[in-house]
Amino acid sequence: MKPVLEVENLKVSFRSEGKYTPAVKGVSFTVNAGETVALVGESGSGKSVTALSTVALVGGNAKLEGSIRYEGREMIGASERDLMAVRGNDISFIFQEPMTSLNPLHTLEKQIGESLALHQGVRGEEAKKRIIELLDKVGIQNPADRLQDYPHQLSGGQRQRVMIAMALANGPDLLIADEPTTALDVTIQAQILELLADLKRDMGMSLLFISHDLGVVRRIADRVCVMQNGEIVEQGKTEDIFANPQHPYTRKLLEAEPTGMAEPVPENAPELVRTEHLKIWFPIQRGLLRKTIGHVKAVNDASLSVRAGETLGIVGESGSGKTTLALAIMRLIASEGPIIYENEDISQWQARQLRALRRDMQIVFQDPFGSLSPRMTVEQIIGEGLTVHGVDPGRNRREMVAEIMEETGLDPAMMERYPHEFSGGQRQRIAIARAMILRPKVVVLDEPTSALDMTVQVQIVNLLRDLQKRHGLAYLFISHDLRVVRALSHKVMVMKRGDVVEAGNASEVFANPQTAYTRQLMAAALGKSALEPETA
Template sequence: MIESSPLLTVEQLSLGFHGQAPVVEDISFHIHKGETLALVGESGSGKSISALTIPGLLPSSARIHRGKICFDQDTLLEVSPSQHEAPFAIQNDISLQRRLQGIRGNRIGIIFQEPMTSLNPLHSIGKQIAEIIQLHRPVSGQALTDEVIQRLEEVGIEQASERINALPHQLSGGQRQRVMIAMAIANNPELLIADEPTTALDTHIQRQILDLIQSLQQKYQLAVLLITHDLNIVRDYAQRVCVMQHGRIIEQGNTEQIFTAPEQDYTHMLIHSAPEGEPVPLQDQAKTLLTVDNLNVWYPVRKGILKRIHGYIKAVTAASFQLKQGECIGFLGASGSGKTSLGMAILRLIRSEGSIVFDNQPLHQLSGKALRGIRKDLQVVLQDPFGSLSPRMTVGDIIAEGLRVHSEQSAEDIEQAVCDVMAEVGLDSDLRHRYPHEFSGGQRQRISIARALILKPKLIVLDEPTSALDKSIQKQVVALLKSLQEKHQISYILITHDPATAEAMCHQTIRLDHR
C-alpha cells in the first residue's frame, strides 16, 4: 500500500556543467515507499545526472542552478536562484557531503549501469560487499562473512560461500549485476536507484535482474527509481513513468496511462521504437556464398604445472548451414551460448575444426597470405563501437585504414571513397577530421559500418550491432543495414540476443544454447 507522504521529493531541479547551459531544467517528481518510478529517455536526456544528484554523486564540474530535494521529509538540498551568486557545487559544501556520506549506501542504495567498471577488479566480491557494510555498521569477523554470504544468496549467486572470494572478471555479466544489487541492499536501504541495470544483458538475463529487483522491493518495501532508455521494459515493473527529453520531463503519469494514451509524440516514438519490418527480398538466382559444415569451436582447459589439456569448453558443436548472396542469417542465444565464437570462427579469427567454404574458397585450409587476400571480402561490425574505434585516430583515418591495407589507390581516391561511404551511412563527410569521442553512440556505430563497407565486402558479421544503443537509434541502424544489404547484395551474419532485430533482418536463424 503506497503511503500518502512521499519518501523522496525532487522539486524544480535545474543543473548544468561549469560555464555551460543547463542540461536538466526544472524537473519535479516524487516516489512513495514501496513504489517504482521509471525515469525514461534516450541517451543524453539528463535522466542519470538527475538521479545521481539525489545521493550527491555529481562530477566536480556539475553546478546546481536551483532545486529542492527532500528525503523522508528531511531537506537534503535546497538551492534558490540568485543573479548575484554562482551556481551551487555540492563538492564545496563540507557539511552536506558528510550528511550524504551517511545516507549513501545506507538509506539510499545505488545500482550502477556497468558493473565491470563499478566493481574493483583487484578485490574479491566478498570484500567489496563487506566494505560497504563496515562503512555504516560495526560488523566484523565471522558475523560479517555470514552476512556477505547471505546477501549473495539473496540475490541468486549459487555456491555463495565458494564464490565469495571470486574476482569480478571471473563472473558473467548477469552475476556481476547481481553482486552490484547485493552491495546496494547490503544495509537495507529505503530507496534504491537503479541506473540502467539491464543494459547490454540478453533478454532472458534482463528479465531475471528486473524480477530480482522487484522481489527485493516487495520483501523490504523499497522505493525504486528505475532509470532506463527502454520504455517497454518498465511496463511490468513500474507504477508510474516520467519521460525525459532534452533535460525536461515532458510527460508523466501512471504506467498504463502512458502506454495506452501517450500525450507526446516522443513518448509514442519510444513505445514503438523496436526494429520492425521484413527481411530484404532475396534474388531468385542468388548463389550460395558460404557453406559451414560440422564446425566445432572448443576451448581447451589446461591444468597443472605443464598446462596439459584436461578437457574442453564446448562453445559450438557441429554447426552446419548455408548462406546465399544477399541473405541474412541470425545467431540467437543467451550470453555465453557461443554466438560470437561461431562468428569469429567463420572469420578465422579463432581456432576451429570443420569445413568453412566461402565464395568457393576453403577458408579452413587457408593461412597466411592466401587468407589475407580474402579478408577484404569478410568484414565485421563489433558490439561496442567506442571500444572498437581507436581514440588516437580521426574518423577519416579509421574508415580509410582497410583501403590502405588492401588496395593501392592514391591518397585522393581514398579520401573521396571515405567521403562517399560516410554519406552512404548518413554521416557528414566534413566530420571525418574529428575523433570518435566527439560522436554519439549511434554515429559511432555508423562509422563502424562505414569502415566495413568501404572495402565492398561480400559478407559482414554483425556482432550485436545495436545492443548498446537506444531503441530509436537501434531502429535507425537496422534500417540502414537493410538498405545497404539490398543496394549492394551483401550477406550478413547477425549475432544478437534480440528476437525483434532478428525478425526484422533475418531470412533464417540458428538458436544456440551453451548447454
C-alpha cells in the same frame, strides 16, 4: 502515500571553459514509499544526471538549483557529512555495467565487506555471514563457495546480482537502478527484473528505475516520467502512458521498434558461406608440461549456409557460442570442419591466402565506444582498411571516406573529429562505414544495436537493410534482441551452450518455435508464452 523522494524544479548545469551548460531544466517528480518510478528517454536526455543529483554525485563542476528532499530533508546544499550518511545507507545505486563498477582486483567477500564495514561497522565472521545471506538473497548459487571469486569469474547476470547485493547491504529505503539490464541477455534481463520486484516487495523499498527500453519499464514501473532534452515532457501512471500517450516525443519512443520483415533473397543469389559440422573446442591445459586435461566445448556441431543478400540471425544467451562461431568462420580462431567461402574450403588457408579474405569479410562490434580508437580522427578510422589492403589506389582516399560517410548517414564535414565528439548511434555508423568502405561480401554484426537507444536502433536497422539491398551483402547477425533479429533476418539459428538447438526460416521459427529453449527466449523478449509442451 508518504513520499520518500521529492524533486522540485531541479536544474543542473555543468561548467566548462568558464560558462555553464544546462543538462537538467526544471524537473519535478516524487517517489512514494514502496513505489517504482521510471525515468525514460534517449541518451543525453538527463535521466542519469537527475538520479545522481539526488545525493550530489554529479561532480565539482556541477551547479544544482531547486530542491531535492529525501524523507523531508533537503539534499541540495547539505553538508558532505550529511550526504555521506545518506549515500549507500538510505539511497543506493545499481549501475549499467557491473564490470566497471566492481573492482577486478578484489574478491566478492572483500567488495561487499567494505560496504558493511564502512556503513555499519560489521566485520569478521559476522560480515561473512551477512555477505552469504545477501548473495543467497539475490540468487547466487552456493554463495559460500563464491566468496573468493573475482568479478571476471562471473557471468554478466551474476555480476549484476552481486551489484544488487552490494546496494542492498545496508537496507536502503530507495534503490536507484541506472540501466541495470541493458547489457544483459533477455532471459537474464527477465530474471533481474523479477528479482528487483521481489526484493522491493520483501524489503519495502522504493525504486527509481532509469531506462531507455520501454518494454522493460512497462514490466516494472508504477509511474513513468518521460524525459527529453533535460525536461520531463510527460508523466503519469504506467498504464495511462502506454495506453494513451499525450506528448509527441512519448509517442515517438513507443513507436520506436524495428518493424517489418527482411525482403526475399533472389532465387539465383549465390551461396557465399557454408559450414559443415563445425567444431570449436578450446583445450584446458595444466601443469608444467601444459598437459591437456579437458576441453571447453564452445561450439559442438554447427552447419549453416548464407547467400548473397541474406541475413542469418544467430541468437542465444551469453556463452552459447554465437560470437565464437562467427570468429571461426572469419578464420580468426581455430576450428575443425569445412568452412566453404565462394565454393572454396578456407579452413586450412595460411596467412598469405587469408589476407585477401579479410577484405571480403568484415565485422562490426557491439560497443561503438570501445571499438574505435580515441586517438584517431574519423577519417583515419574509416580509411585505415584502405591503407592495409591497398584498395583502389587510383582513387583519392579522402573522397572514398566522404562517399562511405554519406552512404552511412554521416556528414563528411565531420571527418576531422574524434569519436568522443559523436553520439552512440553516430559512433556505430562510423564502425559500419569502416567495414563497408572495403566493399565486403560478408559482414559479421556482433550485437551492433544492443548498446543503443530504441530510436537509434531503428535507424541502424534501416541503414543495414539499405546497405544489404544496395550491395547484396550477406550478414551474420549476432544478437539476443529478438525484435531486431525478427526485423532483419531471413533465417535464424538458436544456440545454447555450444549446440544448435533450432534453425530455420525466420518467419517459421518465430511463428512456431519447436524447442522449449526457443520458446523461453521468445517469452523473455517478446512476451510470448513459453509454457507449451516441447515438440518431439
